[in-house]
Every structure is written in C-alpha cells, then in structure tokens.
Amino acid sequence: MTLPDPTDPDLPAAATPTAIAEWVADVLRDRIVKGEIAPGGRLVERKISAELNLSRTPVREALKLLRNDGLIEISRNKGAVVTAYGAQEALDLFEVIAALESLSAGRLARAAGAAEMEELEELHDRMLVFHKIGNHTDYFDTNSAIHDLIVERAGNPVIQATHRRLIARARRGRYLAIMDPARLRQAVEEHCILMEALRARDAGAAEAVWRRHLAHTGESVAALLDPALHG
Amino acid sequence: MTLPDPTDPDLPAAATPTAIAEWVADVLRDRIVKGEIAPGGRLVERKISAELNLSRTPVREALKLLRNDGLIEISRNKGAVVTAYGAQEALDLFEVIAALESLSAGRLARAAGAAEMEELEELHDRMLVFHKIGNHTDYFDTNSAIHDLIVERAGNPVIQATHRRLIARARRGRYLAIMDPARLRQAVEEHCILMEALRARDAGAAEAVWRRHLAHTGESVAALLDPALHG
DNA sequence: CGCTGCGATATGGGATGCCATTCTGCCCGG
DNA sequence: CCGGGCAGAATGGCATCCCATATCGCAGCG
Numbered sequence: 292m293t294l295p296d297p298t299d300p301d302l303p304a305a306a307t308p309t310a311i312a313e314w315v316a317d318v319l320r321d322r323i324v325k326g327e328i329a330p331g332g333r334l335v336e337r338k339i340s341a342e343l344n345l346s347r348t349p350v351r352e353a354l355k356l357l358r359n360d361g362l363i364e365i366s367r368n369k370g371a372v373v374t375a376y377g378a379q380e381a382l383d384l385f386e387v388i389a390a391l392e393s394l395s396a397g398r399l400a401r402a403a404g405a406a407e408m409e410e411l412e413e414l415h416d417r418m419l420v421f422h423k424i425g426n427h428t429d430y431f432d433t434n435s436a437i438h439d440l441i442v443e444r445a446g447n448p449v450i451q452a453t454h455r456r457l458i459a460r461a462r463r464g465r466y467l468a469i470m471d472p473a474r475l476r477q478a479v480e481e482h483c484i485l486m487e488a489l490r491a492r493d494a495g496a497a498e499a500v501w502r503r504h505l506a507h508t509g510e511s512v513a514a515l516l517d518p519a520l521h522g
Numbered sequence: 523m524t525l526p527d528p529t530d531p532d533l534p535a536a537a538t539p540t541a542i543a544e545w546v547a548d549v550l551r552d553r554i555v556k557g558e559i560a561p562g563g564r565l566v567e568r569k570i571s572a573e574l575n576l577s578r579t580p581v582r583e584a585l586k587l588l589r590n591d592g593l594i595e596i597s598r599n600k601g602a603v604v605t606a607y608g609a610q611e612a613l614d615l616f617e618v619i620a621a622l623e624s625l626s627a628g629r630l631a632r633a634a635g636a637a638e639m640e641e642l643e644e645l646h647d648r649m650l651v652f653h654k655i656g657n658h659t660d661y662f663d664t665n666s667a668i669h670d671l672i673v674e675r676a677g678n679p680v681i682q683a684t685h686r687r688l689i690a691r692a693r694r695g696r697y698l699a700i701m702d703p704a705r706l707r708q709a710v711e712e713h714c715i716l717m718e719a720l721r722a723r724d725a726g727a728a729e730a731v732w733r734r735h736l737a738h739t740g741e742s743v744a745a746l747l748d749p750a751l752h753g
Numbered sequence: 754c755g756c757t758g759c760g761a762t763a764t765g766g767g768a769t770g771c772c773a774t775t776c777t778g779c780c781c782g783g
Numbered sequence: 784c785c786g787g788g789c790a791g792a793a794t795g796g797c798a799t800c801c802c803a804t805a806t807c808g809c810a811g812c813g
Binding site: 759775 | 784785786787788789790791792793794795796797798799800801802803804805806807808809810811812813
C-alpha cells in the first residue's frame with residue numbers, strides 16, 4: 292500500500308525536531324478520511340513503521356491518537372482497524388457538532404467584534420463566489436473554514452478542542468459523493484441566514500439556524516451513506 | 523523487572539494482563555482530581571515509573587491519556603504539568619457539558635422507555651434521601667450517577683464519549699469546598715423539574731431546565747474557584 | 754471424512770538504552 | 784557586583800529487543 296518512497300521528502304527527520312508521531316497521525320488520518328483505507332482496513336504497526344522508515348514507537352503513538360479521534364479501533368494482537376462509517380454514526384456525530392457549533396454561533400452573535408465579523412464576511416463572500424462559479428472543491432474548503440472560524444472565534448477553548456476531535460470523522464463523508472444541488476442551495480441559504488442573524492446580533496436566531504443547518508448536513512451525509520435511509 | 527512492590531498491593535501484575543497504562547492513568551487522574559497533585563505540579567515519567575515499579579512506556583501512555591482529558595500539559599524536556607483550573611475554565615467546561623447533557627435530556631424526553639425512566643426515578647429518589655439526611659458524599663455520587671445515566675441512556679454514543687472526556691476536569695471542582703446550601707436546594711429543585719419534564723415527555727422543558735442547571739453548577743464552581751468573581 | 758489439539762506465526766504491549774534539547778547553576782571576565 | 788557563556792543534569796522522544804497472547808493451518812486420530 293502506498294509504498295515507499297524511501298527518499299520521502301516529507302520525512303520530518305530534520306524538519307520537525309519533535310512530533311513525528313503527530314506527523315504519522317496526520318498521514319494516516321488523511322488516508323482514512325479520503326477513503327484510501329476503507330472501513331475495516333487494517334493498520335499494522337510494523338507495516339507502517341517499515342513503510343515510513345521509522346520505529347514502531349511513534350507509529351504506536353499515532354495510532355493511539357487516531358483511536359482517540361474515533362477513526363480506528365485497536366485490539367490487542369489483532370491490529371488497528373478503521374471504524375465503520377454508516378448513516379447512524381453520521382447522524383450521531385452531526386447532532387453533537389450541531390450542539391457545539393450552534394453554541395458557538397450564539398456566543399458570536401452576542402460578543403463578536405468588528406474584526407471577527409470582518410473575517411466572517413470575507414470568507415462568506417468568497418464561499419458565495421465559489422458556489423456561483425461551481426468550484427466545488429474550493430467551495431467545500433471555504434465552507435469548512437467558516438465552520439472552523441465560528442468555533443474558533445467563539446472564545447471558548449473547550450468548545451474548540453471538543454469540536455476538533457469530532458470534525459475528522461464528520462468530514463469522512465465529504466469524499467463519498469457529490470452533494471445534491473438542491474441541498475447545496477439550501478446550505479448556502481442557511482449560511483446567509485446565519486450571517487444576517489450575526490449582523491443583527493440575534494443570538495437565538497443564529498443558534499437556531501445553525502443547529503438546523505448542521506442537522507440538515509448530517510441528514511444529507513447519512514442519506515449518501517445509506518440511500519435506503521431517508522429521515 | 524516488574525518486581526512487585528510489597529507496599530503496593532494494587533499492582534496489576536497478574537490482575538490485568540493488559541491495560542497497565544490505563545491503570546496508571548486512573549491512579550494519576552485520581553490524584554489530580556482530588557487535588558493531591560496541585561495545578562502546576564510536575565509529573566515526571568521516570569519518577570512515576572520508579573514509584574509504581576514499572577517501565578516508562580506505560581507511564582508515557584498514561585500521560586498521553588491524561589493530556590487527552592485536558593488534565594495535564596506535556597512539554598518536551600520539561601515534563602508534564604497539571605493544568606490550571608480557574609473560574610474561566612470551569613465556566614467554559616460547563617457550557618459545553620450543558621450543551622451535551624441538555625441534548626441528552628431532550629432525547630430522553632422524546633424516546634425514553636419505561637426501563638430508562640425506572641432507573642432514573644430510582645436514582646432520583648435515592649438522591650433526594652441523601653440530600654434530606656445531609657449525606658453529602660453519597661448525595662454527590664448519586665447526583666453524578668444521574669448525570670452520567672442521562673447521557674448514557676440518550677442513545678448517542680458520540681455524546682457519551684465526548685461527555686466522558688470532559689467530566690474528569692469538571693469534577694475537579696467537587697473536592698475544593700462544600701457547596702452553598704442555597705445552591706444545593708436549587709440544584710435539587712432543578713433535578714425535580716427535570717424529572718417532571720421527562721415524565722411529561724416535554725423535550726423542550728427538559729432541555730431548558732438541564733441547560734440552566736448546568737450553567738448554575740458551572741457558576742457555583744467558578745465562584746468557589748475565584749471568590750472575587752460572581753456571575 | 755471430520756474433528757481436535759498442537760505448533761508456527763502475527764501482533765500489540767512492556768522494558769530498556771541512547772539521543773537531542775533545554776534548563777540550571779557556576780565561573781570568569783568586565 | 785553583575786552579566787554572559789559554558790558544562791552538566793534533567794527530561795521527553797525514538798529505536799530496539801523481548802514477551803504474552805490470539806489466530807490460523809496442519810497433522811494425527813477417531
């Protein structure tokens with residue numbers, strides 16, 4: 292699998308004095324999120340350490356980090372396997388993300404300063420452009436950046452840390468399929484409503500629309516993961 | 523080596539074939555939550571491994587677990603230090619816990635079966651008795667059990683996992699001081715209101731009271747941590 | 754022909770040693 | 784008397800070895 296450029300230029304040998312384990316985790320997380328390693332796929336410490344030209348120790352730590360993100364499960368003497376990702380998991384996940392992000396949106400509506408609003412407006416405009424010209428990749432990236440920024444600028448580090456732990460799993464759905472155009476339009480509309488609520492400092496409206504937005508997103512991802520399900 | 527320290531009867535040498543790291547994490551977590559290791563206190567891998575008669579490897583893993591719980595911070599060449607725990611952290615923490623538990627309470631109000639309600643009623647009654655007779659320790663334990671049960675029975679594993687990660691830090695406040703009797707009465711009242719809402723299957727009321735309950739708790743803990751602050 | 758038991762292999766967990774970095778304290782020069 | 788630099792100690796990270804256990808295949812017996 293993905294062999295082995297022994298001369299891997301990204302090897303952090305000199306680049307990163309520490310945190311090799313986190314680099315390994317990033318590599319593996321990417322593969323899992325992008326679906327290169329399918330659910331049920333095995334991650335064996337010795338294989339990975341050989342492939343990346345490292346010892347098992349940082350790989351072990353990286354696997355623990357991924358387990359912590361809920362991306363894999365580790366069983367003794369059986370290796371790590373990528374967790375399943377089905378409709379139910381997506382709904383569960385987005386329910387929690389909705390709670391965290393709507394909390395953030397409400398906090399922002401109450402306390403956002405001019406600088407924060409400026410950042411948001413700028414990203415929002417950019418996203419609208421990408422949507423209009425049909426650039427899906429940049430649209431999604433900007434969209435994600437908006438969500439992350441809302442959480443970050445809400446000013447509660449606990450929300451941010453908790454959100455970060457969940458977002459990798461949530462975005463596993465992004466690479467599965469193209470989203471329904473009708474849902475795309477609805478999502479953009481919800482983003483616009485949020486911006487209106489923030490400009491009006493209407494915390495209740497901001498929370499409500501954002502919770503709804505993320506519930507819709509969760510349902511869309513769930514529908515993609517299980518076409519038989521429609522709820 | 524693994525020579526059983528005669529002074530430490532809890533050594534899991536034979537008791538636990540695996541998961542020594544988790545046992546170490548439990549030991550250290552207990553000490554931190556109970557305040558035996560003060561904020562800013564240092565946890566040195568070699569010291570701990572010597573004290574517990576094991577190698578650095580499981581200790582190292584345990585420290586990573588604690589970092590993950592947000593109880594310590596690890597810096598290279600400086601060791602792990604217990605994170606500060608002040609009024610602001612408590613408020614931030616309980617804001618997130620309130621979001622998670624109120625979500626759970628709402629789900630329970632909509633979907634709880636007879637068995638779940640029975641469990642809750644039983645614990646609730648027990649808590650009322652402990653409160654009435656002034657048994658603070660058992661009151662707190664039963665109270666915590668109710669909160670945990672609500673999250674557990676809500677049927678969303680993501681909520682449960684996320685909640686578990688936050689609760690250790692939240693409960694660091696429990697050992698700081700005795701809570702204001704007026705706040706105790708208010709807390710009991712809020713528990714009663716929640717039970718009423720659950721019995722009536724009123725999800726909105728359940729969410730509202732539980733969010734309020736946890737906001738109040740956060741404010742109480744924050745006030746204990748910083749008597750100058752009163753929000 | 755099928756079932757049981759034993760051994761080989763795979764795999765994660767723990768122990769241990771070495772290394773790089775950073776912090777501390779002392780000594781020397783100004 | 785004070786400041787800068789240097790040496791040694793402290794400390795976490797990585798590499799490597801050994802071990803316990805679970806899994807799988809094969810052989811031998813019923």
